Amino acid sequence: MGDAATPLADTRRWLERAVIGLNLCPFAKSVHVKGQVHYALSEAQDAQEVLEDFTRELEALVALPAPERDTTLLVIPRGMEDFLGFNDLVARAERIVRKRRLEGVIQVASFHPRFVFAGEAEDDVTNYSNRAPYPTLHLLREESMDRAVAAFPDAAAIYEVNMETLRRLGLEGWTALDVGPHA
Template sequence: MADAAAALADTRRWLERAVIGLNLCPFAKAVHVKGQVHYAASEAGDGQGVLEDFARELEALVALPARERDTTLLVVRRGMEDFLAFNDVVARAERLVRKRGLEGVIQVASFHPRFVFAGTEDDDVTNFTNRAPWPTLHLLREESLDRAVAAFPDAAAIYETNMETLRRLGRDGWAGLDVGPHP
């Protein structure tokens, strides 16, 4: 098991090489270049502990101005190797956002090393659009997303463009990105 520093370095490398490098998220580069992406590691080994870490990161994000911290990547180092168990934690995190009155303020996205879209096989290369080296909860400011989407000519096309990018790249191309170990 990698230590927290290694897991965060893996995640940063994945963001730089895959998400930004392949332009999977055209909004990521600007916040990355400005140093507005916060990386945090959860040391919890179960869903409840991960949610406690998520709650702390959620409060920390909303306490700061976007120019200082626009988004947070909470990297989960252990206990969430099972994709479906992780999805349960994601759903609970989304409920926590609503319970804190932050729906419409903060959005939760997620990435997992074993992510699989419904209706696809595990080895389908398009699943890699949502695969990260570690299970990751992404806290995004809705206001920043709205501005980014307004500035992007066809935000709805991102999903299809990403699928095509991964098909062209292929599994070997993805492996060549060297974006970190899978737990």
């Protein structure tokens, strides 16, 4: 693998070109523009070490005010290649949030390069709404999400809009975004 900055640069490129560029998350642009997205790299290669990094990032996020750091993307370039194993890691991260009594304060979202919606073919373009260049744990402040959702006319429609956007784009269009790993 290239230098440690590469996975973070790839993740930033994915956020800018895919998530914001395609408006897959209408809430992402404002925190990105304000510099409130923190990118963290986990150099861990097993679940327990990743969870230690997750816990550190969780504590760091809640210790700072939202205007300084609203959200964290913990990028995991090694050791979590298996999608189902990563799903287990996500469940364990959510348990950490609950054990720290941060449920309702912090929410965990996840992205994986091999994400597949239940019932969809692995190569279905709609899966790319949840694919990032590397396995990624996204720590979000619930309060910020609540405000963003309240300001959005029909937050429930985001999923359907994303599926239609990706279908129109197609796999060739997604590939042209150049948001994959650049090791």
